[in-house]
Amino acid sequence: MKFPTKILCAGKKYNIIRKENDMGGSAKLMNQEINIGKEGKDDEQFDTFLHEVAEVILLERNYSYTNTGSWDDNGAIKFVFNHKEFQTFISDLAFAIQPLIKYKI
Numbered sequence: 001m002k003f004p005t006k007i008l009c010a011g012k013k014y015n016i017i018r019k020e021n022d023m024g025g026s027a028k029l030m031n032q033e034i035n036i037g038k039e040g041k042d043d044e045q046f047d048t049f050l051h052e053v054a055e056v057i058l059l060e061r062n063y064s065y066t067n068t069g070s071w072d073d074n075g076a077i078k079f080v081f082n083h084k085e086f087q088t089f090i091s092d093l094a095f096a097i098q099p100l101i102k103y104k105i
Contacts, residue, residue, distance in 0.1 A: 001042040010060035010092050025052040057092045
């Protein structure tokens with residue numbers, strides 16, 4: 001699947017790096033990088049891409065409040081936000097993925 005090489009997440013430019021022989025994804029906020037594996041079906045890659053972009057936006061907006069455990073138990077971060085913050089997140093996400101979506105209003 002083809003992805004842009006750069007994307008704006010909460011006003012910051014992130015490089016999209018495709019990883020050979022990898023099905024997962026990760027993000028490095030300090031380096032402003034989002035890593036997406038090239039393995040797997042297109043829908044799985046897109047799901048990973050959306051997951052990482054959404055997570056980066058939420059972290060950049062400081063909508064996380066606790067480290068609840070290790071990464072191995074999938075409980076390392078909790079996201080908490082009110083409705084106005086949720087709308088800001090949705091606007092950021094829509095702006096970030098808009099170049100990937102072809103639609104007419």
